[in-house]
Amino acid sequence: MGYVFDFFLAILLTALSYYIGSLILRKSLSVVHALIIGTSVVLLGAITEALNAPMSLIIVVPFPVGMLLLYLFLKESVKTWFMTYLLTLAIYTVFHIVVSYFFSFHSLIPAWKLS
Incomplete structure (x- = not known):
């Protein structure tokens, strides 16, 4: 049950970081x-982990998917998308910390354990 809870909590926190990042820039x-x-x-991160990929791939592989989906859903300029993505990453990092x-x-961020 612990893994399932962690999985859904990770989805919720990741989605929340994207949502808040877009709200701050008023591109909801x-x-x-x-x-x-x-x-x-x-x-995608969980599948990469299940395939016993190195930690670096588990962290890097999901990035392009998040970037592409954000660009497609925002329907904004590349500059606005990039600023939203950077803000999302900052919020995501704060959540992780x-x-x-x-x-x-x-x-x-599995490779960056703080406790």
Whole structure:
């Protein structure tokens, strides 16, 4: 049950970072689009992990999917997409720092355990 909970929590936190990032720049993604991106990114990371890929691939492989889906769903210029993506990564990193350090939840960035 622990893995399933961690999986869904990772999806929720990932989707939330995309949603908040788009809200801050007033280029709002729908909740459904944010959940699609979050699910895709986390699922791809989980599949990569299940294939016993090195940690670097588990972290790097989901990035292009998240970037592409964000671009497709935003329907904005490359500059706006890039700024939204950078903001999303910053929010995602803050989420990771908080949940990894205080709650020993390392599923967002597995190679960067803070507790």
